[in-house]
Amino acid sequence: MVENMNFLEQNTLYIVLIISLMIWLGIFFYLIFVDKKITRLEKMILIDNPKTDKNNSGVINE
Amino acid sequence: MKGLIIASSVILGIIIGLIPNLIKEKPFWWKYLIGVLFILNLVLILSPVLVSDHSYANYIAKTEIEEPITLELKDYTINSARDTLIISTINYPIINNSNYDVTTKELIEVKFNKQNKHFSIIGTKDYSIIPISYPLILELKERIKIMVLHVPTAWISVLAYLLSMIYSVMYLRKRDYKYDIYAHSAAGVGVMFTILATVTGMIWAKFNWGAYWNWDPRQTSIFMLLIIYFAYFGLRSAIENSETRARLSSVYLIIAFTTVPFFVFILPRISSGLHPGAAGEGTAGPVLGGGAEMLNHNLLITFGYSLFCFTLLFFWILNLKIRTELLNKKW
Numbered sequence: 463m464v465e466n467m468n469f470l471e472q473n474t475l476y477i478v479l480i481i482s483l484m485i486w487l488g489i490f491f492y493l494i495f496v497d498k499k500i501t502r503l504e505k506m507i508l509i510d511n512p513k514t515d516k517n518n519s520g521v522i523n524e
Numbered sequence: 525m526k527g528l529i530i531a532s533s534v535i536l537g538i539i540i541g542l543i544p545n546l547i548k549e550k551p552f553w554w555k556y557l558i559g560v561l562f563i564l565n566l567v568l569i570l571s572p573v574l575v576s577d578h579s580y581a582n583y584i585a586k587t588e589i590e591e592p593i594t595l596e597l598k599d600y601t602i603n604s605a606r607d608t609l610i611i612s613t614i615n616y617p618i619i620n621n622s623n624y625d626v627t628t629k630e631l632i633e634v635k636f637n638k639q640n641k642h643f644s645i646i647g648t649k650d651y652s653i654i655p656i657s658y659p660l661i662l663e664l665k666e667r668i669k670i671m672v673l674h675v676p677t678a679w680i681s682v683l684a685y686l687l688s689m690i691y692s693v694m695y696l697r698k699r700d701y702k703y704d705i706y707a708h709s710a711a712g713v714g715v716m717f718t719i720l721a722t723v724t725g726m727i728w729a730k731f732n733w734g735a736y737w738n739w740d741p742r743q744t745s746i747f748m749l750l751i752i753y754f755a756y757f758g759l760r761s762a763i764e765n766s767e768t769r770a771r772l773s774s775v776y777l778i779i780a781f782t783t784v785p786f787f788v789f790i791l792p793r794i795s796s797g798l799h800p801g802a803a804g805e806g807t808a809g810p811v812l813g814g815g816a817e818m819l820n821h822n823l824l825i826t827f828g829y830s831l832f833c834f835t836l837l838f839f840w841i842l843n844l845k846i847r848t849e850l851l852n853k854k855w
Binding site for chain 1: 562
Protein backbone atom coordinates (compact mmCIF):
# COMPACT_ATOMS: atom_id res chain seq x y z
CA MET A 463 0.00 0.00 0.00
CA VAL A 464 2.81 2.39 0.97
CA GLU A 465 4.68 1.49 -2.20
CA ASN A 466 1.57 2.21 -4.26
CA MET A 467 1.15 5.61 -2.57
CA ASN A 468 4.83 6.46 -3.21
CA PHE A 469 4.42 5.45 -6.85
CA LEU A 470 1.36 7.68 -7.21
CA GLU A 471 3.14 10.59 -5.54
CA GLN A 472 5.97 10.35 -8.05
CA ASN A 473 3.73 9.77 -11.07
CA THR A 474 0.88 12.20 -10.46
CA LEU A 475 -0.62 11.69 -13.90
CA TYR A 476 -1.90 8.30 -12.71
CA ILE A 477 -3.91 10.13 -10.05
CA VAL A 478 -5.50 12.14 -12.88
CA LEU A 479 -6.14 8.85 -14.70
CA ILE A 480 -7.82 7.27 -11.65
CA ILE A 481 -10.05 10.31 -11.14
CA SER A 482 -10.96 10.44 -14.85
CA LEU A 483 -11.84 6.74 -14.79
CA MET A 484 -14.03 7.26 -11.72
CA ILE A 485 -15.84 10.17 -13.40
CA TRP A 486 -16.37 8.13 -16.56
CA LEU A 487 -17.67 5.12 -14.62
CA GLY A 488 -20.09 7.42 -12.77
CA ILE A 489 -21.38 8.88 -16.03
CA PHE A 490 -21.53 5.44 -17.65
CA PHE A 491 -23.59 3.81 -14.90
CA TYR A 492 -25.90 6.84 -14.82
CA LEU A 493 -26.54 6.40 -18.56
CA ILE A 494 -27.25 2.70 -17.98
CA PHE A 495 -29.70 3.65 -15.20
CA VAL A 496 -31.51 6.19 -17.42
CA ASP A 497 -31.62 3.68 -20.28
CA LYS A 498 -33.25 1.04 -18.07
CA LYS A 499 -35.79 3.55 -16.77
CA ILE A 500 -36.76 4.59 -20.29
CA THR A 501 -37.13 0.94 -21.36
CA ARG A 502 -39.41 0.28 -18.37
CA LEU A 503 -41.56 3.31 -19.25
CA GLU A 504 -41.76 2.25 -22.89
CA LYS A 505 -42.96 -1.21 -21.85
CA MET A 506 -45.56 0.35 -19.53
CA ILE A 507 -46.92 2.47 -22.36
CA LEU A 508 -47.00 -0.54 -24.67
CA ILE A 509 -48.96 -2.53 -22.07
CA ASP A 510 -51.39 0.35 -21.53
CA ASN A 511 -51.78 1.12 -25.25
CA PRO A 512 -50.86 -1.92 -27.33
CA LYS A 513 -52.11 -0.30 -30.54
CA THR A 514 -50.21 2.92 -30.00
CA ASP A 515 -47.25 1.84 -32.05
CA LYS A 516 -48.77 1.12 -35.40
CA ASN A 517 -49.49 4.69 -36.40
CA ASN A 518 -46.63 6.19 -34.52
CA SER A 519 -43.83 5.32 -36.89
CA GLY A 520 -42.18 2.52 -34.96
CA VAL A 521 -41.56 4.01 -31.59
CA ILE A 522 -41.36 0.91 -29.43
CA ASN A 523 -40.21 -2.54 -30.47
CA GLU A 524 -40.79 -2.15 -34.19
CA MET B 525 -2.93 8.63 -44.06
CA LYS B 526 -4.04 11.09 -41.39
CA GLY B 527 -7.29 11.80 -43.22
CA LEU B 528 -7.91 8.09 -43.74
CA ILE B 529 -7.56 7.28 -40.02
CA ILE B 530 -9.79 10.18 -38.95
CA ALA B 531 -12.45 9.54 -41.61
CA SER B 532 -12.56 5.79 -40.94
CA SER B 533 -12.93 6.43 -37.18
CA VAL B 534 -15.97 8.60 -37.74
CA ILE B 535 -17.52 6.30 -40.35
CA LEU B 536 -17.00 3.21 -38.18
CA GLY B 537 -18.45 5.10 -35.22
CA ILE B 538 -21.54 6.05 -37.24
CA ILE B 539 -22.04 2.49 -38.52
CA ILE B 540 -21.74 0.90 -35.06
CA GLY B 541 -23.62 3.81 -33.45
CA LEU B 542 -26.66 3.10 -35.57
CA ILE B 543 -26.93 -0.54 -34.41
CA PRO B 544 -29.78 -1.63 -34.38
CA ASN B 545 -31.22 1.78 -35.30
CA LEU B 546 -31.54 5.29 -33.95
CA ILE B 547 -34.60 4.83 -31.72
CA LYS B 548 -34.65 1.23 -30.50
CA GLU B 549 -33.05 0.30 -27.19
CA LYS B 550 -29.36 -0.48 -27.74
CA PRO B 551 -28.31 -4.10 -27.08
CA PHE B 552 -26.72 -5.02 -23.77
CA TRP B 553 -23.34 -5.80 -25.36
CA TRP B 554 -23.34 -2.46 -27.20
CA LYS B 555 -23.72 -0.42 -24.03
CA TYR B 556 -21.04 -2.24 -22.11
CA LEU B 557 -18.74 -2.12 -25.14
CA ILE B 558 -18.84 1.67 -24.93
CA GLY B 559 -17.96 1.49 -21.25
CA VAL B 560 -14.92 -0.67 -21.93
CA LEU B 561 -13.85 1.33 -25.01
CA PHE B 562 -13.93 4.56 -23.05
CA ILE B 563 -11.92 3.13 -20.16
CA LEU B 564 -9.29 2.06 -22.70
CA ASN B 565 -9.52 5.50 -24.30
CA LEU B 566 -8.74 7.26 -21.02
CA VAL B 567 -5.84 4.93 -20.29
CA LEU B 568 -4.48 5.45 -23.82
CA ILE B 569 -4.76 9.21 -23.52
CA LEU B 570 -3.29 9.72 -20.06
CA SER B 571 -0.66 7.08 -19.43
CA PRO B 572 1.95 7.34 -22.25
CA VAL B 573 5.14 9.27 -21.56
CA LEU B 574 6.12 12.34 -23.57
CA VAL B 575 9.24 11.87 -25.66
CA SER B 576 10.98 14.33 -27.96
CA ASP B 577 12.13 13.09 -31.30
CA HIS B 578 15.70 13.69 -32.32
CA SER B 579 14.97 16.61 -34.64
CA TYR B 580 13.27 18.38 -31.72
CA ALA B 581 16.38 17.73 -29.61
CA ASN B 582 18.49 19.46 -32.28
CA TYR B 583 16.02 22.37 -32.28
CA ILE B 584 16.26 22.63 -28.44
CA ALA B 585 20.06 22.75 -28.67
CA LYS B 586 20.10 25.22 -31.56
CA THR B 587 17.77 27.60 -29.73
CA GLU B 588 19.64 26.93 -26.45
CA ILE B 589 16.55 26.12 -24.39
CA GLU B 590 17.70 24.74 -21.05
CA GLU B 591 14.64 22.67 -20.17
CA PRO B 592 14.58 18.91 -19.56
CA ILE B 593 13.35 16.72 -22.38
CA THR B 594 13.07 12.95 -22.73
CA LEU B 595 14.87 11.19 -25.55
CA GLU B 596 14.55 7.71 -26.94
CA LEU B 597 17.86 5.90 -27.26
CA LYS B 598 17.79 4.73 -30.85
CA ASP B 599 21.02 3.92 -32.69
CA TYR B 600 23.47 5.05 -30.03
CA THR B 601 27.04 4.21 -29.20
CA ILE B 602 29.01 4.84 -26.03
CA ASN B 603 32.32 6.62 -26.10
CA SER B 604 33.59 4.94 -22.94
CA ALA B 605 36.64 7.17 -22.60
CA ARG B 606 34.48 10.22 -22.01
CA ASP B 607 31.23 8.51 -20.93
CA THR B 608 29.45 10.16 -23.78
CA LEU B 609 26.50 8.88 -25.78
CA ILE B 610 26.59 9.54 -29.47
CA ILE B 611 23.26 9.35 -31.23
CA SER B 612 23.81 9.66 -34.95
CA THR B 613 20.83 11.93 -35.59
CA ILE B 614 21.53 14.31 -32.69
CA ASN B 615 24.17 16.90 -33.52
CA TYR B 616 25.39 17.39 -29.95
CA PRO B 617 27.09 15.01 -27.51
CA ILE B 618 25.16 13.59 -24.55
CA ILE B 619 27.36 13.49 -21.43
CA ASN B 620 26.58 10.97 -18.68
CA ASN B 621 28.23 12.94 -15.81
CA SER B 622 26.24 11.22 -13.06
CA ASN B 623 26.90 7.69 -14.39
CA TYR B 624 23.30 6.70 -14.98
CA ASP B 625 22.99 3.13 -16.18
CA VAL B 626 21.66 3.55 -19.71
CA THR B 627 22.55 0.10 -21.00
CA THR B 628 19.12 -1.39 -20.30
CA LYS B 629 17.07 1.77 -20.58
CA GLU B 630 15.21 3.06 -23.63
CA LEU B 631 14.48 6.59 -22.41
CA ILE B 632 16.75 9.21 -20.90
CA GLU B 633 16.02 12.63 -19.52
CA VAL B 634 18.48 15.25 -20.72
CA LYS B 635 19.01 18.98 -20.30
CA PHE B 636 20.95 21.16 -22.71
CA ASN B 637 23.93 23.06 -21.32
CA LYS B 638 24.36 26.16 -23.47
CA GLN B 639 27.76 27.03 -22.01
CA ASN B 640 29.39 23.75 -23.00
CA LYS B 641 27.07 22.97 -25.93
CA HIS B 642 26.15 19.48 -24.87
CA PHE B 643 23.24 17.58 -23.31
CA SER B 644 23.66 16.31 -19.72
CA ILE B 645 21.80 13.17 -18.67
CA ILE B 646 19.73 14.00 -15.60
CA GLY B 647 17.79 10.76 -15.29
CA THR B 648 16.39 7.68 -16.95
CA LYS B 649 12.77 6.73 -17.59
CA ASP B 650 10.65 3.73 -18.40
CA TYR B 651 7.65 3.56 -20.66
CA SER B 652 4.42 3.63 -18.66
CA ILE B 653 1.83 0.84 -18.45
CA ILE B 654 1.47 1.18 -22.21
CA PRO B 655 4.76 1.05 -24.15
CA ILE B 656 4.05 3.99 -26.45
CA SER B 657 4.98 7.65 -26.35
CA TYR B 658 3.50 10.94 -27.42
CA PRO B 659 5.46 13.96 -28.68
CA LEU B 660 6.88 16.34 -26.10
CA ILE B 661 6.38 19.96 -27.05
CA LEU B 662 7.78 22.23 -24.35
CA GLU B 663 5.04 24.87 -24.69
CA LEU B 664 2.38 22.24 -24.03
CA LYS B 665 3.98 19.34 -22.15
CA GLU B 666 1.19 17.10 -20.73
CA ARG B 667 -1.51 19.49 -21.98
CA ILE B 668 -1.07 18.05 -25.47
CA LYS B 669 -3.24 15.15 -24.31
CA ILE B 670 -6.21 17.50 -23.90
CA MET B 671 -6.39 17.70 -27.69
CA VAL B 672 -7.56 14.09 -27.87
CA LEU B 673 -10.56 14.93 -25.69
CA HIS B 674 -11.29 18.54 -26.69
CA VAL B 675 -11.27 18.25 -30.52
CA PRO B 676 -13.57 15.17 -30.74
CA THR B 677 -16.27 16.92 -28.69
CA ALA B 678 -16.24 19.80 -31.19
CA TRP B 679 -16.36 17.49 -34.21
CA ILE B 680 -19.17 15.41 -32.71
CA SER B 681 -21.22 18.57 -32.31
CA VAL B 682 -20.80 19.15 -36.08
CA LEU B 683 -22.07 15.59 -36.67
CA ALA B 684 -25.05 16.32 -34.41
CA TYR B 685 -25.91 19.51 -36.27
CA LEU B 686 -25.57 17.67 -39.59
CA LEU B 687 -28.04 15.01 -38.38
CA SER B 688 -30.44 17.72 -37.20
CA MET B 689 -30.29 19.31 -40.66
CA ILE B 690 -30.91 15.96 -42.40
CA TYR B 691 -33.92 15.16 -40.21
CA SER B 692 -35.27 18.66 -40.75
CA VAL B 693 -35.17 18.11 -44.50
CA MET B 694 -36.92 14.77 -44.02
CA TYR B 695 -39.61 16.42 -41.92
CA LEU B 696 -40.29 19.05 -44.56
CA ARG B 697 -40.55 16.34 -47.20
CA LYS B 698 -42.68 13.83 -45.32
CA ARG B 699 -44.37 15.94 -42.61
CA ASP B 700 -43.92 13.10 -40.10
CA TYR B 701 -43.48 14.47 -36.55
CA LYS B 702 -40.96 11.80 -35.64
CA TYR B 703 -38.38 13.59 -37.85
CA ASP B 704 -39.02 16.83 -36.01
CA ILE B 705 -38.33 14.99 -32.73
CA TYR B 706 -35.14 13.47 -34.14
CA ALA B 707 -33.94 16.87 -35.40
CA HIS B 708 -34.75 18.60 -32.13
CA SER B 709 -32.97 15.86 -30.11
CA ALA B 710 -29.90 15.95 -32.34
CA ALA B 711 -29.69 19.74 -32.02
CA GLY B 712 -29.94 19.43 -28.22
CA VAL B 713 -27.17 16.87 -27.99
CA GLY B 714 -25.11 18.97 -30.43
CA VAL B 715 -25.43 22.00 -28.17
CA MET B 716 -24.35 19.87 -25.19
CA PHE B 717 -21.19 18.78 -26.99
CA THR B 718 -20.54 22.34 -28.20
CA ILE B 719 -20.71 23.59 -24.61
CA LEU B 720 -18.31 20.80 -23.56
CA ALA B 721 -15.90 21.77 -26.36
CA THR B 722 -16.12 25.44 -25.35
CA VAL B 723 -15.56 24.81 -21.64
CA THR B 724 -12.67 22.35 -22.16
CA GLY B 725 -11.15 24.83 -24.60
CA MET B 726 -11.49 27.65 -22.08
CA ILE B 727 -9.70 25.66 -19.39
CA TRP B 728 -6.93 24.79 -21.84
CA ALA B 729 -6.71 28.44 -22.96
CA LYS B 730 -6.24 29.61 -19.37
CA PHE B 731 -3.05 27.56 -19.04
CA ASN B 732 -1.79 28.15 -22.57
CA TRP B 733 -2.71 31.76 -23.27
CA GLY B 734 -3.19 33.17 -19.79
CA ALA B 735 -6.94 33.84 -19.88
CA TYR B 736 -10.09 31.74 -20.19
CA TRP B 737 -11.42 33.87 -23.03
CA ASN B 738 -9.30 35.73 -25.57
CA TRP B 739 -11.77 36.47 -28.38
CA ASP B 740 -9.60 34.26 -30.55
CA PRO B 741 -11.43 33.65 -33.91
CA ARG B 742 -12.13 30.02 -33.04
CA GLN B 743 -13.47 30.91 -29.61
CA THR B 744 -15.59 33.67 -31.14
CA SER B 745 -16.93 31.42 -33.89
CA ILE B 746 -17.96 28.66 -31.47
CA PHE B 747 -19.67 31.30 -29.34
CA MET B 748 -21.60 32.47 -32.43
CA LEU B 749 -22.59 28.86 -33.11
CA LEU B 750 -23.91 28.51 -29.56
CA ILE B 751 -25.97 31.68 -29.96
CA ILE B 752 -27.43 30.41 -33.25
CA TYR B 753 -28.49 27.10 -31.72
CA PHE B 754 -29.71 28.62 -28.46
CA ALA B 755 -31.94 30.84 -30.63
CA TYR B 756 -33.36 27.64 -32.16
CA PHE B 757 -34.61 26.51 -28.74
CA GLY B 758 -35.99 29.98 -28.10
CA LEU B 759 -37.86 29.79 -31.39
CA ARG B 760 -39.36 26.40 -30.54
CA SER B 761 -40.57 27.49 -27.14
CA ALA B 762 -42.21 30.61 -28.58
CA ILE B 763 -44.55 28.74 -30.96
CA GLU B 764 -47.57 26.95 -29.54
CA ASN B 765 -48.95 25.32 -32.64
CA SER B 766 -47.05 22.04 -33.10
CA GLU B 767 -47.25 21.94 -36.89
CA THR B 768 -46.03 25.53 -37.25
CA ARG B 769 -43.35 24.90 -34.66
CA ALA B 770 -42.07 21.82 -36.48
CA ARG B 771 -42.08 23.57 -39.85
CA LEU B 772 -40.31 26.74 -38.72
CA SER B 773 -37.81 24.81 -36.58
CA SER B 774 -36.92 22.60 -39.53
CA VAL B 775 -36.31 25.57 -41.79
CA TYR B 776 -34.24 27.25 -39.07
CA LEU B 777 -32.07 24.15 -38.55
CA ILE B 778 -31.38 23.84 -42.27
CA ILE B 779 -30.27 27.46 -42.48
CA ALA B 780 -28.34 27.23 -39.20
CA PHE B 781 -26.33 24.29 -40.49
CA THR B 782 -25.09 26.34 -43.44
CA THR B 783 -23.14 28.44 -40.93
CA VAL B 784 -21.53 25.42 -39.22
CA PRO B 785 -18.76 24.58 -41.75
CA PHE B 786 -17.91 28.26 -41.98
CA PHE B 787 -17.70 28.84 -38.23
CA VAL B 788 -15.99 25.56 -37.36
CA PHE B 789 -13.60 24.92 -40.24
CA ILE B 790 -13.18 28.04 -42.36
CA LEU B 791 -13.30 31.24 -40.30
CA PRO B 792 -10.70 30.14 -37.70
CA ARG B 793 -8.29 29.32 -40.54
CA ILE B 794 -8.64 32.52 -42.50
CA SER B 795 -8.25 34.80 -39.46
CA SER B 796 -5.08 35.19 -37.47
CA GLY B 797 -5.38 34.01 -33.89
CA LEU B 798 -3.98 31.98 -31.04
CA HIS B 799 -5.37 28.59 -32.06
CA PRO B 800 -3.07 26.29 -34.04
CA GLY B 801 -3.95 26.43 -37.74
CA ALA B 802 -4.80 30.13 -37.77
CA ALA B 803 -3.91 32.28 -40.77
CA GLY B 804 -0.22 33.00 -41.10
CA GLU B 805 0.94 29.77 -39.46
CA GLY B 806 1.44 27.95 -42.74
CA THR B 807 -0.47 24.82 -41.69
CA ALA B 808 -4.12 23.92 -41.26
CA GLY B 809 -3.47 22.91 -37.65
CA PRO B 810 -2.19 19.74 -35.99
CA VAL B 811 -5.22 17.62 -36.88
CA LEU B 812 -6.08 18.65 -40.44
CA GLY B 813 -2.63 19.96 -41.38
CA GLY B 814 -0.18 17.91 -43.41
CA GLY B 815 2.86 18.08 -41.11
CA ALA B 816 3.65 15.73 -38.22
CA GLU B 817 4.53 18.35 -35.57
CA MET B 818 2.07 17.95 -32.71
CA LEU B 819 0.57 14.71 -33.94
CA ASN B 820 2.95 11.78 -34.17
CA HIS B 821 1.78 8.36 -35.32
CA ASN B 822 0.78 7.16 -31.84
CA LEU B 823 -1.14 10.30 -30.96
CA LEU B 824 -2.90 10.23 -34.33
CA ILE B 825 -4.17 6.70 -33.74
CA THR B 826 -5.28 7.63 -30.22
CA PHE B 827 -7.05 10.68 -31.64
CA GLY B 828 -8.88 8.52 -34.21
CA TYR B 829 -9.82 6.02 -31.51
CA SER B 830 -11.10 8.81 -29.24
CA LEU B 831 -13.17 10.20 -32.11
CA PHE B 832 -14.65 6.71 -32.59
CA CYS B 833 -15.52 6.42 -28.87
CA PHE B 834 -17.11 9.87 -28.76
CA THR B 835 -19.17 9.07 -31.86
CA LEU B 836 -20.56 5.96 -30.15
CA LEU B 837 -21.28 7.95 -26.98
CA PHE B 838 -23.07 10.57 -29.05
CA PHE B 839 -25.36 7.97 -30.63
CA TRP B 840 -26.19 6.49 -27.24
CA ILE B 841 -27.06 9.88 -25.74
CA LEU B 842 -29.06 10.74 -28.87
CA ASN B 843 -30.91 7.43 -28.59
CA LEU B 844 -31.85 8.18 -24.98
CA LYS B 845 -32.93 11.72 -25.84
CA ILE B 846 -35.13 10.65 -28.75
CA ARG B 847 -36.79 7.89 -26.73
CA THR B 848 -37.47 10.36 -23.90
CA GLU B 849 -39.01 12.88 -26.31
CA LEU B 850 -41.17 10.19 -27.89
CA LEU B 851 -42.35 9.05 -24.43
CA ASN B 852 -43.20 12.65 -23.56
CA LYS B 853 -45.21 12.93 -26.74
CA LYS B 854 -47.12 9.74 -25.98
CA TRP B 855 -47.83 10.78 -22.42
